[in-house]
Amino acid sequence: MNLSVPRRVTAAAALAALALAGLTGTSAAAGQAAAVTPPDIPLANVKQHLADLQSIANANGGNRAHGRTGYKASIDFVKAKLDAAGYTTTLQTFTSSGATGYNLIADWPGGDPNQVLMTGAHLDSVTAGPGINDNGSGSAAILETALAVSRAQLQPTKHLRFAWWGAEELGLIGSKYYVNNLPTTERSKISGYLNFDMIGSPNPGYFVYDDDPTLEQTFKDYFAGLGIPTEIETEGDGRSDHAPFKNVGIPVGGLFSGADYIKTAAQAQKWGGTSGQAFDRCYHASCDTTANINDTALDRNADAIAYAIWSLSTGTTPPAGTVFENTADVAVPDNGAAVTSSVDVTGITGNAPSTLKVGVDIVHTYIGDLVVDLVAPDGSVYNLSNRAGGSTDNINTTYTVNASSEVANGTWKLRVQDKASIDTGYINGFKLTFP
Template sequence: MRIGAPVTPKTRLRGAAVAVAACTALTTGLLGTADGAEAPAAAAPDISVDQVKAHLGELQSIAEANDGNRAHGSPGYQASVDYIKGKLDAAGFTTAVQEFQYGGATGYNLVADWPGGGSDEVVMAGAHLDSTDSGPGINDNGTGSAGILEVALAVAEADLQPAKHLRFAWWGAEEYGMVGSGHYVDGLPAEDRSRISAYLNFDMIGSPNPGYFVYDDDPALEGVFKDWFTAKNIPTEIETEGDGRSDHASFKAADIPVGGLFTGASRVKSAEQAEAWGGAAGEPFDSCYHSPCDTTENVDDTALDHNSDAIAHAVWELGS
């Protein structure tokens, strides 16, 4: 996540749950409801936090093999794109790598479309994949990147047939000012922009001293997330620390509805927030923000688990 300006450059339980959801959807589709009403959409599967953490481990290994980072223009960033693309290609997504130039280096966005769904509306989930050059960038933003990757793989495993088209994206050079996402949005024809009914952004979803923050840019999208957390008895707050400083800003500037989740960066957790969420009052949400210590040890598993499940819920609900 890019906080402030200017900025120094930075970066399956599931199988069983999916089977149950798929079986329920099939049975409902065959038998219908007693009064002939339209059957409700299948619930999203539980996303395995262990699988999400496995992706984080791979990103950590990539950084360690490439000067300790995955920054824009670096071999570590290219290897990160290759890793995620390989997973998506094997799962049946249609992937495209979009090139752009920034600071004398080539950057890359990775965009993955799930075949099928309606052609009139697109629901997107995105996260920036680059780190700063000062560390591996595992919370910022391996967590968002790994979370949406695992949700995308759950879509494939469920062979989801949504009413809307689903698209996932991993952005380059966010740490230099949302360069990759800005390039993508600027290149969209007006008709394609108008088809995107929701862009959901996930930038830092596993902070070690976490908060539960929800974007308030679009009331309907905000409600999807807040209702999910309320049902889990998890209080939320409106996200303000990174407001306008992550990739959703590129979409919001183009009048595309945006939403998203965040667990906090360099700001300090208040006593009231610690009472609501646990953790340490008077300490940053992420004391390793933009630092070499932003490794796999710098992630709260519970926050990562909750947020990954909330992403899946939003994709299933908004895509139906």
């Protein structure tokens, strides 16, 4: 890293997701359910990749830095594994500081070429050491995840692309070169870029990039399933390879376990480890070896990467104008308690839109008596009508609500209360339309 410039989805959950797409009830559906369940990334495999990168550094002057033989050997090592696993690999060259640099791009066959989910990590180290946490950890984790895609013969909805960047430590040179040389039409096809830079720090924290709400929530959901609190990543914000993507408008997200900043007492209390010490005391130093890795953090973050890739690339995205509706009548008592009509929203990725359409159909003889609210799954309340309309009969209209701070999936309620006497009515229908 350049600072100078539910643990798994269950098979039942996967089957439920397939039911939404009308795929259950056949043996083929059961096979697909297994395929879309995010795997447990074997920690031993990730650590073996790190041991191999350490051996490469040992054989090449103690580092894997840009322009050094250790870096080219690292690229060749990763490329050979991906080629054998069925990826289409491309070696992109550039020049920096008078030396040839290399980016490795690996595409998994299939998926929508107009919706590319891209995952990347920088592969170079500084000259001072082998760079096993920075950033062998991210590089090894996405390598093993890519190999897991191959083992599963995953058939994602989106096209999957993985990248290992060169010369990050000199100022994001490799990733900038890739983005700057990518035609605008190709940039527009990248639906998201996930970056992993230092995910096995020995005194770890659990930091999530907050650049894109959907990508951020995906990682938060994973760690929430483990009961692990997260914090927003600010230590290296904009100083790793997601920055060039973000700068051209591509949604970005990622994970980070901390570098040379100091862990606070509050952070040690919730994550363990030692307060008053750096997350990684060997940051950019010769001691950044295989001994400089926290296995628990590496394991959790590697599994989180797989969770995100499977979730974001295989989920069925409902088409534009998807409607969730409840047409059951609900009586509204005269000058009585509030009543609700509910809809269960499923299959929507990320947060609700800023233009959520709320269809309200209330039969009532005096709508000036009524307070009408939309209640989000977390209990947040959005008032739609507060005793407006006087003696007019009935509310049959569509409201537009900025619900972008709410997670889309969950139970949404239309809440109606009659605040005065004499007139009565009922909820005739309630629907949410996602644009």
